[in-house]
Amino acid sequence: MVLLRSLVFYLGLATATLVFVPLGLLLLPLPFATRFRVMSRWSAFNLWSLKAICGLDYQVTGIENIPRQAGIILCKHQSAWETLALQLVFPAQVWVLKRELLWIPIYGWGLASMAPIAIDRAAGMRALRQIVAGGKERLARGIWVVIFPEGTRVAPGKRGRYQPGGGMLAAETGCPVVPVAHNSGYFWPRNSLRKRPGRITMAIGPVIDSRGRSAEEITRLAEEWIESTVAQLPAPAPPA
Amino acid sequence: MKLVVLDRDGVINVDSRDYVKSEQEWQALPGSLDAIGRLYRSGYRIVVVTNQAGIAHGKLNAEILAAIHQKMLAHLSQYGGVIEAIFFCPHAPEDHCNCRKPKPGLLRELSRRLRVRLHGVPCIGDKLSDIEAALAVGASPILVRTGHGQAIVDAGEVPHGVPVYANLRAAVDAILSQGSAASR
Ligand SMILES: [Mg+2]
Ligand SMILES: [Zn+2]
Numbered sequence: 140m141v142l143l144r145s146l147v148f149y150l151g152l153a154t155a156t157l158v159f160v161p162l163g164l165l166l167l168p169l170p171f172a173t174r175f176r177v178m179s180r181w182s183a184f185n186l187w188s189l190k191a192i193c194g195l196d197y198q199v200t201g202i203e204n205i206p207r208q209a210g211i212i213l214c215k216h217q218s219a220w221e222t223l224a225l226q227l228v229f230p231a232q233v234w235v236l237k238r239e240l241l242w243i244p245i246y247g248w249g250l251a252s253m254a255p256i257a258i259d260r261a262a263g264m265r266a267l268r269q270i271v272a273g274g275k276e277r278l279a280r281g282i283w284v285v286i287f288p289e290g291t292r293v294a295p296g297k298r299g300r301y302q303p304g305g306g307m308l309a310a311e312t313g314c315p316v317v318p319v320a321h322n323s324g325y326f327w328p329r330n331s332l333r334k335r336p337g338r339i340t341m342a343i344g345p346v347i348d349s350r351g352r353s354a355e356e357i358t359r360l361a362e363e364w365i366e367s368t369v370a371q372l373p374a375p376a377p378p379a
Numbered sequence: 380m381k382l383v384v385l386d387r388d389g390v391i392n393v394d395s396r397d398y399v400k401s402e403q404e405w406q407a408l409p410g411s412l413d414a415i416g417r418l419y420r421s422g423y424r425i426v427v428v429t430n431q432a433g434i435a436h437g438k439l440n441a442e443i444l445a446a447i448h449q450k451m452l453a454h455l456s457q458y459g460g461v462i463e464a465i466f467f468c469p470h471a472p473e474d475h476c477n478c479r480k481p482k483p484g485l486l487r488e489l490s491r492r493l494r495v496r497l498h499g500v501p502c503i504g505d506k507l508s509d510i511e512a513a514l515a516v517g518a519s520p521i522l523v524r525t526g527h528g529q530a531i532v533d534a535g536e537v538p539h540g541v542p543v544y545a546n547l548r549a550a551v552d553a554i555l556s557q558g559s560a561a562s563r
Contacts (some may be wrong), residue, residue, distance in 0.1 A: 161555075198461070198463070199462065199463070200452075200461060200462065202463070202464050202492055202493065203464040203466050203488075203489075203492060205492075238425075344445075345441065345442070345445035354424055355436060357446060367449075371453055
């Protein structure tokens with residue numbers, strides 16, 4: 140049953156993608172904030188159908204921590220769920236992502252229309268410079284920047300190595316850093332189609348003031364808050 | 380809308396004349412965390428709205444306050460409770476800001492950010508300023524005798540029609556029994 144519901148959910152997601160991608164290309168002449176408001180309805184639809192079809196809901200805590208000024212979101216990465224939810228919780232945003240994602244037919248074109256900071260992960264130092272340069276430009280336009288510091292999705296209970304790009308961008312710009320923790324991996328596991336019914340918790344942490352702090356310190360503070368918070372979130376036992 | 384707004388000092392934790400300035404100084408009132416846990420598990424959303432003039436007076440900073448709240452949330456999670464948001468005013472009375480209770484600024488901010496209406500929402504506090512802020516936005520104030528509450532009762536200053544309970548546990552019991560009566 141869980142598998143069948145999950146397949147129906149993905150059918151809806153694919154259909155919505157076919158609607159939204161041409162829309163995204165059509166809207167390109169409009170300002171980013173306007174396009175984001177329209178395109179994030181794709182995420183809103185998917186999270187609604189996730190609840191309606193798979194019984195998977197979510198709650199957000201700490202929304203009062205979101206500053207008015209555009210900042211850098213450093214978010215735990217366990218599944219694709221958080222890439223959807225962040226769009227509904229935070230203002231207009233771009234994502235730092237590996238450029239290979241833009242090569243996926245249709246879906247990648249939609250992504251590309253939303254001004255992502257696409258990096259070549261194999262490029263090392265050059266990738267970090269891409270994050271700082273691209274991030275700086277977006278932040279100057281009042282657009283939030285989403286970074287998954289672990290670089291890739293990590294299974295629940297695990298911790299990836301926190302990469303320095305987000306901290307470097309923050310130290311360089313002095314923009315506020317907002318750490319985000321959640322437990323999506325228990326409900327939306329990697330490498331599985333199945334969506335477990337339940338309720339994901341997303342916790343938004345207090346702003347880390349990046350002014351006068353080194354990149355290393357910013358990354359370390361974010362990591363400490365994210366990992367200690369993730370450890371406190373509900374960890375449902377795997378289904379029998 | 381099932382939402383409850385709580386004051387912090389004197390309602391959830393022991394108040395201090397010289398401000399709660401560190402994690403160590405934050406001590407839950409007996410039964411308060413259990414009460415919040417029951418409220419949450421009964422389907423209520425819970426938000427804290429608190430004056431923290433100690434920040435303006437240099438007794439603590441926003442980072443220490445965040446650490447104190449982290450402790451509160453960690454202890455609360457042991458009782459199966461979740462606080463959705465904590466809104467605080469960092470100003471002193473002489474700053475004449477819009478957010479310090481009895482001003483309704485923080486409640487308005489809460490309403491805007493969480494996209495909820497406050498009409499009729501229970502607001503539990505231990506001071507007249509909590510009651511006045513709640514009344515200003517059309518919410519339903521509730522006074523507890525913990526913290527400064529007993530002194531207000533003794534002085535005969537409780538505004539007409541504001542219910543008074545011994546502590547957060549009793550106030551939560553009342554909310555839950557009214558809630559279940561209303562849904563019957
Ligand atoms: Mg109080
Ligand atoms: Zn204030």
